[in-house]
Amino acid sequence: MGPESDIIISSRIRLARNIEDFPFPIALTKHKSKELIQKVSSGILEGNTTLKNEFKLYELEEMPPLERQVLVETYLISSHLAEQWEKSAVLLNRDESVSIMINEEDHIRIQCLLPGLQLNEAWDLADKIDDVLEERIQYAFDEQLGYLTSCPTNVGTGIRASVMVHLPALTMTGYINRILQAAGQIGLAVRGIYGEGTEFLGNIFQISNQLTLGRNEAEIISNLKDVTLQIIQKERDARNTLLSSNPIQLEDRIYRSFGVLANARILSSQECMQLLSDLRLGIDTQIIKGISMDVVNQIMVMSQGAYLQKIAGKPLSAHERDIRRAALIREKIQKKG
Known part of the structure; x- marks a missing residue:
């Protein structure tokens, strides 16, 4: 970092x-x-x-x-x-x-x-x-x-x-x-x-x-x-505005994204990136604790299509990649970085 x-x-x-x-x-x-x-x-x-x-x-x-x-x-x-x-x-x-x-x-x-x-x-x-x-x-x-x-x-x-x-x-x-x-x-x-x-x-x-x-x-x-x-x-000013004007709404968004990442069985790359953005914001604002930013950075790389296929050791269809991506993220988050 x-x-x-x-x-x-x-x-x-x-x-x-x-x-x-x-x-x-x-x-x-x-x-x-x-x-x-x-x-x-x-x-x-x-x-x-x-x-x-x-x-x-x-x-x-x-x-x-x-x-x-x-x-x-x-x-x-x-x-x-x-x-x-x-x-x-x-x-x-x-x-x-x-x-x-x-x-x-x-x-x-x-x-x-x-x-x-x-x-x-x-x-x-x-x-x-x-x-x-x-x-x-x-x-x-x-x-x-x-x-x-x-x-x-x-x-x-x-x-x-x-x-x-x-x-x-x-x-x-x-x-x-x-x-x-x-x-x-x-x-x-x-x-x-x-x-x-x-x-x-x-x-x-x-x-x-x-x-x-x-x-x-x-x-x-x-x-x-x-x-x-x-x-x-x-x-940073915008983050402070969000935290002060409607903290519950921000927390709800971040925890919902965290919940999907921690439990989803299928995740597209586009949805994954948006959810990881919310998780990154949650860690930076200390709403989410116990997960390091290093883990988020690892997930960003390892959840990409070619990297998933490299880990699998074989070509994967788009649907298979979405399943593997969700499984990888669940595993990473459960380890709590």
Whole structure:
């Protein structure tokens, strides 16, 4: 659990980089993609680097589809990388806080994911890895524009800073749309739990910078952090309003959700995420005691479709997944974390 973890689930820094004299991934042949994977992985794993014992290379072509989807569900790779499995790879460090995606939308995407509000710490980690690679690889760089990327919105610093936030009280009180509109007006993007084009499940939102040109990394991170701190305060104010204006109604909602999670025999992923949002709020407001937030975080990951099938050791129909999801959650909650 990191700082401000009652509201901030995680902080992420992602750096987009490309290699000079290689076409962008969309135009790469299979042969060239393999050459690029070797070039990037050797930049980390070979020679006298401080990182070579920390990382392991996984070529997605050699992984079963289910394993690839588990990596998506655990935020270690993007869905786009998984779709490009024939010519993509990922380098993961031991604690899986860092993933280096190869041949996603760009040749290299360095991602650092830390719990709570730790944008600066994630940036320090990403910057260190970027420096190691830049010593060994000639990046595509323009003196006027900065780092060149396949998407114009990433040109410049190539940085995407984001926070995953849980905002149930702002949603319940109806203020969430104002927050999202205000974020958009100051150049921030708001996306669903798995990024662009995904649903806002369980009152969880990803907030990130949209443009990387014209500002340095420190300014981009500082701007997002300042806005995030304001959102944290507004969410806490909304929680206090709910607790003071109608505590019985809030308690009833949270205990009902807890009761369903503890006893249901069938749970869809969408219903599960909403119920877990209520449970998370109940733990944060101390309405629910005896269950740790670590258990909720484990359930969030383990109740995803691919992860359930991985545990089962076989493909499952949607109905079978719903049954397994309910059983897993009952077991986790009864252990009381």
